[in-house]
Amino acid sequence: MKDLEIAATARHRVRLFLRRVSDPHPGSGGLRLFRERAAQRADEGMPLHLLLRSHALGMYVLWQALREAAEPGEEGALIELVDLLLQSHHSLVGAVAQTYMDERSALEAEQRERLRSLVRGFLDGTLEPGQVLLEELGLGGPALVLAVALEPADGPDGGQPDPLSPVTVRRRMRRIQTVLDQTFGTELLFLFDAGAGRAVVPRDCEPPDDLARRLSRACGVGVRIAAARAAAPAAVPEASRTAAEILRIARVCGLPPGVHGLDDVLLEFHLSRRIAALLDPVAARPELLRTLRTYLAQQQDRRLTAVLLGLHPNTVDNRLARLAELTGLNLGAPRDTALAIAALLLHDTGQGDEGHGSA
Incomplete structure (x- = not known):
């Protein structure tokens, strides 16, 4: 890196300085290489203070070269060159620091999002805890x-x-x-x-x-x-x-x-789990759940349920019979109807696994 990338960057810096001596108002394109190098150093994890220190050292070495090359009587020219050097260093440091910070922010955002996805998958049980x-x-x-x-x-x-x-x-x-x-x-x-x-x-x-x-x-x-x-x-x-x-x-x-803690809501916790589990046998049958939800919402009116679902009343009867067979709920009994309503409410408010992914 020192013999290739850093040496090439240093030569580019000298060329830019010499170009500025002849043209006090150069374009901003000369900073592109420094921005690219700053992004690479950020990706490699080099601390920003070391990166900026290397550029400060480069400026000091260039100043030493100018000072040693100056002849007696060229003090005014030396001051003018140092002034241009300091001005160019100001722009360079700003470009390097901004690019470095932008790159680090992007990398850290990617890392956070990746970790967030891993944690979410782990907590939701969709990733095996290898x-x-x-x-x-x-x-x-x-x-x-x-x-x-x-x-x-x-x-x-x-x-x-x-x-x-x-x-x-x-x-x-x-x-x-x-x-x-x-x-x-x-x-x-x-x-x-x-x-x-x-x-x-x-x-x-x-x-x-x-x-x-x-x-x-x-x-x-x-x-x-x-x-x-x-x-x-x-x-x-x-x-x-x-x-x-x-x-x-x-x-x-x-x-x-x-x-x-669990002790604070122990009775309610077990009751809610038992009630919610009533619908587990039809969890993979969305048409049965939809029929049950509509049927209860329409006060157990099978004909109105059929109209709202676009079904024949006999199809509604068949679905309700299948639901009763799978869950053991008798929707003709007030107690079972109340249990079905409670189970649906728990299902719809996130009692099942699908409701725990919002955190």
Whole structure:
């Protein structure tokens, strides 16, 4: 690099300087090579201060050459040349630093997005927790999984809250990430979207009792947080789903914002899972779910259901019979009808696995 790239860059710098001596107003095209080299150094991970120091050293060597070449009586010319040298260095340093920072920002954004995709796939269970993935994520043993959500602030006069802008939501979630990193003393795996997030603490520990208060103080709004343990990395996706479900149940049950664990909503958690599981046998039959949803919404009017779905009433009857056969729900019984409504509500609000990808 020193004998080829750096030497070529130095020669180019000397040529540009000599060209500027004869033409005080050259075009900006001469900086292209420096920008390309700066982008390469950024991609290689060279620290910016070393890159700028090398350019400063090059300027000093050029100044030494001018000083040694100056004859007595040429002091005025030497001052003029040094003035041009300093002016060109100003432009050069600006171009190099800007290109370096732009390239580093782009690289870091790519790395963050790649890590975000890996974490999302891992938490959602779509990526197998192989050894390479776990090493990249920094997971090797028990972990604590957190689900976090912002509580909507009260609107004017206690009415509906005004929706927050995406920028405001992102800013608050980044503050949450900062507080979590500081609390657990490490940079956590953290995903957030639309005011909700999931974080993985790479060790078995208890969240502090005042964690929700710290997060609320940082965000300026109430924060609800749920915790679930994973005995091993392979159990993290299930713990993520459990934490998200604890958070949802705590909100539905009207618990105040704070740190929630499974013990706080144990009965409701198991009931909701049992009710939601009623529809598991037809999870892969969207036509049966659609028919059930429409049938219940129309107060069990089979003819109106058929009209809305564009089906013959006998087809509706056949689908409902098949649904009853697969789930054991008798939609003619009030209790089973209530269970079907509850199961659909849980399904539609994200009780199943598909509802946990929003964090």
